[in-house]
Amino acid sequence: MTIPGINYFLDTIRHLRSHEEIVIYDRYSPVLSEKEEAVADFLKQEYANESLEYPGEAPAFEANSAVWAARTVYIASQLLLYREKTVSGMRECLPGFAGEQTPGTILSVDLCLRFLPAVIEKAKEISPEDELIGVLEEHLKAWHFSGVGYRLDAGALGWDIVFSDACVKQLYIDRIVMRKARTLAVLPLLRPEVMAVLGDWTDHFWKELPLNI
Amino acid sequence: MATNLSNDISWLLEIDESGVDFLGPIRHWQHLSMAAAGGMIWVRGLRSDDLGNSVLRGIPHARVLYLRGDHLYPENGLVPTKKMPPGLNWRPLSKGLPLGFPSFNHNYFGIGERLAVRLVASTVEASAVAVLLPVETLRSYAIAASAVRLRHLRWVVLGREALVIGTPMLPLPGRSFWQLGEHLLPAGYTFEFPILAETIGRRLCRQAGDRVFWSEDGSCLVLAHADVVPLSPGSIRMTVAILPAGNTTL
Incomplete structure (x- = not known):
């Protein structure tokens, strides 16, 4: 039962963005489309704040994709506890993003989707054979900027869109270095970029990254 | 009866006036007195057992002489080197060597001074x-x-x-x-x-x-x-x- 005046979706996402945690209850509260507008406004503001820290020119905010990511994380974390749906129902609850992937959508989605690896880890703790894990990993594979550091099959990832924008590319490389995602750093495509960022200071910033692989 | 001159000797210490401060270690020997003349300082009143004293012997640039008659002889010499000037003003060492403050005070810390940082x-x-x-x-x-x-x-x-x-x-x-x-x-x-x-x-x-x-x-x-x-x-x-x-x- 959802009380009309209260926007659980917005409150949850706001709490997630400010405290990096989600409080879940043993009750499924679906996302109502009329509540999404407030979330889009909130995420737009968050994106504006965050893009101050982005290197170079940040691409424009994409509201649809940001809300899709917020909805995905919101529902996925509820499904950790609430299980009255079958596997097929679970997939319906967590559809892929319908639109096209662009540099702007990658960063907009990341506002919330960066918390998805944590949700997956939690799901794995509860049950390693959970169907939910597979569903979420598929999303993470498509939006692998949010999943840097999470163990994904690096061969199956696409880089064209990431490399098409200097800002996204820089953020991607930074994230590889900060999270010390070695499986990504040793890819022939990314390795020169990582080394360019580290410069002469490989020993200082990332001592474990060997020089000759 | 003639006086036996060999009995009438007295021991003296001779030192240049510039080395007067070296007499400090024997300043408290009360039986000594000193006089100055012609850039030299003489200390008299030495007893024969003082001559072996290491404090006395440790005084640099000092020479031990003996006085026989009016003549001064080196300690182990038989030929006089000079005559004793007459009319010397003999004073105790404590008077002749007045005390003073050293020119540098090691306990001065200059607390009131200020220092420019450069x-x-x-x-x-x-x-x-x-x-x-x-x-x-x-x-x-x-x-x-x-x-x-x-x-x-x-x-x-x-x-x-x-x-x-x-x-x-x-x-x-x-x-x-x-x-x-x-x-x-x-x-x-x-x-x-x-x-x-x-x-x-x-x-x-x-x-x-x-x-x-x-x-x-x-x-x-x-x-x-x-x-x-x-x-x-x-x-x-x-x-x-x-x-x-x-x-x-x-």
Whole structure:
């Protein structure tokens, strides 16, 4: 039962963005489309704040994709506890993003989707054979900027869109270095970029990254 | 009956007037007296058992003589070397050697004195930890730079220039500074009295984490820890947006 005046979706996402945690209850509260507008406004503001820290020119905010990511994380974390749906129902609850992937959508989605690896880890703790894990990993594979550091099959990832924008590319490389995602750093495509960022200071910033692989 | 001259001898100590201070160790021998004439000082009243005393023998540049009649003979000599001048004014050693204060007081600390802090050129090698460069140079690099290179740095705006503190330093040209305690000193300079660095820092800094930024001319600026913020593209963008154009004052 959802009380009309209260926007659980917005409150949850706001709490997630400010405290990096989600409080879940043993009750499924679906996302109502009329509540999404407030979330889009909130995420737009968050994106504006965050893009101050982005290197170079940040691409424009994409509201649809940001809300899709917020909805995905919101529902996925509820499904950790609430299980009255079958596997097929679970997939319906967590559809892929319908639109096209662009540099702007990658960063907009990341506002919330960066918390998805944590949700997956939690799901794995509860049950390693959970169907939910597979569903979420598929999303993470498509939006692998949010999943840097999470163990994904690096061969199956696409880089064209990431490399098409200097800002996204820089953020991607930074994230590889900060999270010390070695499986990504040793890819022939990314390795020169990582080394360019580290410069002469490989020993200082990332001592474990060997020089000759 | 004639006097047996061999019994009538008395021992003397002779020393140049310039060496009068060497007589200090025997000043308290009460049976001695001294007289001066012609740039020489004689001490008389020595007993024969005093002659073997190591304190007496330890007096440098002193010669032991004996007086027979009016003539002075070297200690082991038979031929007189000079005559004793007549009419000498014999005084006790304690009178002849007055006490005085030494010219340098080792217990003087000069608490009331003040000292100007100066920087001097130094040849001691030290690695730089901070760089002062124009804000515009920093902005054009940092807003496009990798966060990896920025997140360990802190910065503060000083007039038209930006001071970036931290290592590894950015690959940008500027005047570099090295660190001595809480002091940021221009490269190639150090305090005239480096031992005072800690005291100066304690007097200038209000709380832990404050830094003192020094110029070559010896002027300094205390940088509060809260004013030196982490360097990031966002910090640069927001700072540059509020910087007044043509700001030149420190």
